[in-house]
Amino acid sequence: MKHSHYLTGGLFFILVVSFAISAGTGEVAVAGRTPAAAAAPTRAAKTAAVSIVEPPFQPVTTWSYRPAVLKVRVGATVTWTNTGAVLHTVTATDHKSFDSKDIKPKTSFSFTFKKAGTFPYFCSYHPWMKGTVIVTP
Ligand SMILES: [Cu+2]
Structure with missing residues (x-):
């Protein structure tokens, strides 16, 4: 027993x-995806997409960029689309590399990465929203 x-x-x-x-x-x-999973489908692409999402009936702290980590090659253009209902931004953490300013609901912002490096960014309205673009040569 x-x-x-x-x-x-x-x-x-x-x-x-x-x-x-x-x-x-x-x-x-x-x-979103793990960095490794995000890298596979987008690595060789010249364009890549990130969705800015506001999951319904969830706290605002769940708002995010999907995928949060994106890996692209130099020269790739990344387009962020605001699928939510309020303003968001895509603002480089270094405050220099790029800044979308206001991205209105249902509109997009694109940026072409001409230098290799790791580019963390955030939303200036909701600083808990964070993403990273990893640009490889
Ligand atoms: Cu935001």
């Missing part, structure tokens, strides 16, 4: 761990 209880406990532990792993994977998928 004691032995079978031990087995049950072990099985429960495995279930909890596997649930935690699958929940973690799901969270990454909802948040």
Whole structure:
């Protein structure tokens, strides 16, 4: 009896761990993509798209750029489209590389990356909204 209880406990532990792993994977998928996954389809492309999203019935803290991390080649043009209902911006963290200013709902901003590097950016209205464009030679 004691032995079978031990087995049950072990099985429960495995279930909890596997649930935690699958929940973690799901969270990454909802948040956008992992940097590695985002790189694959866009690496050779000359254009790439990022959606600015406001998930319905969620706190504003869930508003984000999808994918949050994008990898492109030098010369690629990235277009951000505001799919939400309020103004957003795409503002380089260095305040120099690029700044969309206001992107109205249902409109877009494009920028062509002519230099290699890592370009973090944020939304000037909602600073928790953060993204990164990784530009490779
Ligand atoms: Cu915003």
